[in-house]
Amino acid sequence: MPRRLQPRGAGTKGPPATTAAASEAASxxxxxxxxxxxxxxxxxxxxxxxxxxxxxxFILSGYRRLPxxxxxxxxxxxxxxxxxxxxxxxxxxxxxxxxxxxxxxxLSGQDVPFHHPWLLPLWCYxxxxxxxxxxxxxxxxxxxxxxRLRAAFFYLDYASISYYGFGSTVAYYYYLLPGLSLxxxxxxxxxxxxxxxxxxxxxxxxxxxxxxxxxxxxxxAVACTVACCKSRTDWCxxxxxxxxxxxxxxxxxxxxxxxxxxxxxxxxENPTLFVHFYRRYFWLVVAAFFNVSKIPERIHPGLFDIxxxxxxxxxxxxxxxxxxxxxxxxxxxxxxxxxxPAAPTFSGTVGYMLLLVICLGLVIKKFLNxxxxxxxx
Numbered sequence: 001m002p003r004r005l006q007p008r009g010a011g012t013k014g015p016p017a018t019t020a021a022a023s024e025a026a027s028x029x030x031x032x033x034x035x036x037x038x039x040x041x042x043x044x045x046x047x048x049x050x051x052x053x054x055x056x057x058f059i060l061s062g063y064r065r066l067p068x069x070x071x072x073x074x075x076x077x078x079x080x081x082x083x084x085x086x087x088x089x090x091x092x093x094x095x096x097x098x099x100x101x102x103x104x105x106x107l108s109g110q111d112v113p114f115h116h117p118w119l120l121p122l123w124c125y126x127x128x129x130x131x132x133x134x135x136x137x138x139x140x141x142x143x144x145x146x147x148r149l150r151a152a153f154f155y156l157d158y159a160s161i162s163y164y165g166f167g168s169t170v171a172y173y174y175y176l177l178p179g180l181s182l183x184x185x186x187x188x189x190x191x192x193x194x195x196x197x198x199x200x201x202x203x204x205x206x207x208x209x210x211x212x213x214x215x216x217x218x219x220x221a222v223a224c225t226v227a228c229c230k231s232r233t234d235w236c237x238x239x240x241x242x243x244x245x246x247x248x249x250x251x252x253x254x255x256x257x258x259x260x261x262x263x264x265x266x267x268x269e270n271p272t273l274f275v276h277f278y279r280r281y282f283w284l285v286v287a288a289f290f291n292v293s294k295i296p297e298r299i300h301p302g303l304f305d306i307x308x309x310x311x312x313x314x315x316x317x318x319x320x321x322x323x324x325x326x327x328x329x330x331x332x333x334x335x336x337x338x339x340x341p342a343a344p345t346f347s348g349t350v351g352y353m354l355l356l357v358i359c360l361g362l363v364i365k366k367f368l369n370x371x372x373x374x375x376x377x
Contacts, residue, residue, distance in 0.1 A: 044081060053147055056082065058297040062305040068144045077141060080306050086140040089315035093322075094133035100326060101126040104333075118340055120349040121174040122333060127353070128160075128167025129322060135160035136315070151232060152368055158228035158243070159360040162221040166356055168325065169217040169253045173210075174344050175332035176273070182260045183210070191263070214352060217253050222359050229367040244288045251284070272331045280324035287317035 045063040062082030105114040139153035181187040185203040231239040267274040290310040
């Protein structure tokens, strides 16, 4: 779907009869707005009064003046702009998850100290969750500082989502996958022989999967960040659909859990994982629908500029999906601590995350050095 109300480079924006008048009024009002008026007194702008790169699809009003200072950006979170609820729908979950992880690490009452190697995967996962919400809040608040900084903040936003996706895979790898019958050769070998009649030893196949799952997830995280950063340039006509698709790819690392529910009695053996796993993916499907369709503002442009547009709904449903995920990751941790296999290593957890940070930083640096900036949030 087109990102702007008119294609880039299509000439003037808005009705021809009003464009010149609007431009003259905007240009005459800019000096006083940027120099004399306090931040609280600056009126919000319509879509045809801001640079084309800042226009959101089907959002007609509620734009902040450009460029804003950092102080004005922070003050805007208490004003009715089209970014205000984008901030609060992730800032409130950030505080909730911060409280949740503090309780898990420091107040859970378990005999495992917060620095124990058994908790390294949980640190990786928690850092991904918190960083994702923190970067989203930062991007939405400071997106009107300048065009380059806007692009930089949203590049960091995409990178944080990839970081979170890989952190989720690390937590799955250590806390959830070892408990699956699907990845137990002693269970799968007779199962395959009985169901399919194949006399094959699944030991090597399962060992190969275990060896590849983290490297493959690592490559997907970097590739998804590259694709999403690239989607901000003019070559991409459907950035929302592209980003939704590429961020579904790392979720494929959870396929063993889905297969476990189809082949074995996951609902009976682990009802917590079964219920929250499928409910999480239901929330993700709903979130993807709003992110791609741009409903409801597509149906009635201008009515949902401040409250109720699709990006706010997208934030709410992604929060619900991660809330369910935290619940079953915590349950997986409890099961892991009852009979832990080999302790997770620093290189296999935090080491991977640090290497990913370096790679994602290089990706962002490469795109920031490009002169093509296009705001397709």
